Amino acid sequence: MxxxxxxxxxxxxxxxxxxxxxxxxxxxxxEPGAVLVRLxxxxxxxxxxxxxxxxxxxxxMLPMVLGxxxxxxxxxxxxxxxxxxxxxxxTGDRIGWSESTCGRCHGCVVxxxxxxxxxRGYGFLQRSDAPPHxxxxxxxxxxxxxxxxxxxxxxxxxxxWAAMAxxxxxxxxxxxxxxxxxxxxxxxxxxxxxxxxILATAVARASGAGRVITIGAxxxxxxLARRFGADEVVDIADGDVVPRVMELTDGTGADHxxxxxxxxxVGPEAIGMAATRGTVTIVGSTGPAGDPVALSAxxxxxxxxxxxxxxxIADYARAIDFFAAFAGRFDWGALFSAPVGLxxxxxxxxxxxxxxxxxxxxxxxxxxxxxxx
Numbered sequence: 001m002x003x004x005x006x007x008x009x010x011x012x013x014x015x016x017x018x019x020x021x022x023x024x025x026x027x028x029x030x031e032p033g034a035v036l037v038r039l040x041x042x043x044x045x046x047x048x049x050x051x052x053x054x055x056x057x058x059x060x061m062l063p064m065v066l067g068x069x070x071x072x073x074x075x076x077x078x079x080x081x082x083x084x085x086x087x088x089x090x091t092g093d094r095i096g097w098s099e100s101t102c103g104r105c106h107g108c109v110v111x112x113x114x115x116x117x118x119x120r121g122y123g124f125l126q127r128s129d130a131p132p133h134x135x136x137x138x139x140x141x142x143x144x145x146x147x148x149x150x151x152x153x154x155x156x157x158x159x160x161w162a163a164m165a166x167x168x169x170x171x172x173x174x175x176x177x178x179x180x181x182x183x184x185x186x187x188x189x190x191x192x193x194x195x196x197x198i199l200a201t202a203v204a205r206a207s208g209a210g211r212v213i214t215i216g217a218x219x220x221x222x223x224l225a226r227r228f229g230a231d232e233v234v235d236i237a238d239g240d241v242v243p244r245v246m247e248l249t250d251g252t253g254a255d256h257x258x259x260x261x262x263x264x265x266v267g268p269e270a271i272g273m274a275a276t277r278g279t280v281t282i283v284g285s286t287g288p289a290g291d292p293v294a295l296s297a298x299x300x301x302x303x304x305x306x307x308x309x310x311x312x313i314a315d316y317a318r319a320i321d322f323f324a325a326f327a328g329r330f331d332w333g334a335l336f337s338a339p340v341g342l343x344x345x346x347x348x349x350x351x352x353x354x355x356x357x358x359x360x361x362x363x364x365x366x367x368x369x370x371x372x373x
Contacts, residue, residue, distance in 0.1 A: 010066070011065055189214075277303070
């Protein structure tokens with residue numbers, strides 16, 4: 001079998017610096033269970049922006065290839081390559097995939113929660129100067145390791161949907177499952193109007209919420225949130241959001257509050273706007289410690305507070321099903337900007353940091369001259 005031995009990739013070598021287009025080696029042999037894909041597209045996530053900017057950083061992480069929401073066509077397989085449902089994978093198949101897990105640790109075996117795998121491996125955390133070099137989305141080709149949970153995609157699933165399901169979609173679906181269920185007719189407050197917040201707005205509406213309030217900025221994103229099911233929007237630029245939410249709920253607060261924003265003030269605001277015996281689900285607070293939360297308010301309101309961390313292959317599959325099932329109700333395409341090639345990835349990252357777009361899409365096929373040495 002002949003397959004590419006090198007790939008172009010947009011490499012982050014220094015925080016806040018433009019990505020460098022480099023040629024990286026690909027494995028000379030495909031391991032059993034692994035596949036090599038030619039990427040069709042990658043959608044940029046807020047995590048990519050935080051890594052690029054240095055807000056999310058740790059020693060020794062650079063250089064790296066960003067991108068963990070992607071979809072591609074298989075160009076080579078190792079022996080016994082199968083997707084998470086046991087279906088055989090072959091050259092030409094279109095797949096999406098979730099991060100690798102070991103299947104042997106406490107999280108995998110005892111908790112049965114892949115998101116708590118002690119050896120969980122995101123493709124974008126692979127250093128680009130060490131084997132297997134290219135496992136992330138901003139490249140022509142990506143090596144999908146044996147432990148990565150792969151999913152064969154049906155023809156009715158758009159590339160962009162499948163890519164977005166790889167992080168944003170599965171994160172939102174898992175958060176709603178962790179929370180429990182939306183009581184029919186309940187009021188749901190969504191903190192954050194980025195991709196996660198807008199998707200959560202749609203999920204809340206589809207789940208039977210009586211009223212959905214989306215909180216965030218800028219105004220263009222809040223207008224988009226209305227298109228995805230928000231009855232009311234609250235602009236954080238207008239000041240303290242808690243009194244506004246309490247006003248919109250006739251003083252009772254929101255039955256379910258979801259944090260998809262992660263700003264330091266989110267915790268106290270979530271507790272403040274939650275209704276008595278309501279739920280608060282923390283999803284977006286991945287950065288520095290937030291403002292103190294009054295545990296007395298949690299107690300006196302008898303709140304249920306739940307954390308939710310990303311998602312696994314099951315959540316990924318459910319996200320794809322959700323996008324397909326509600327494609328006639330929500331215009332998923334409105335979340336995505338026009339695709340650009342690898343050479344413009346740095347521009348799109350800067351644009352997302354300015355909040356000028358919700359989901360940038362990188363399609364390396366737009367400017368590729370294949371290297372097949």
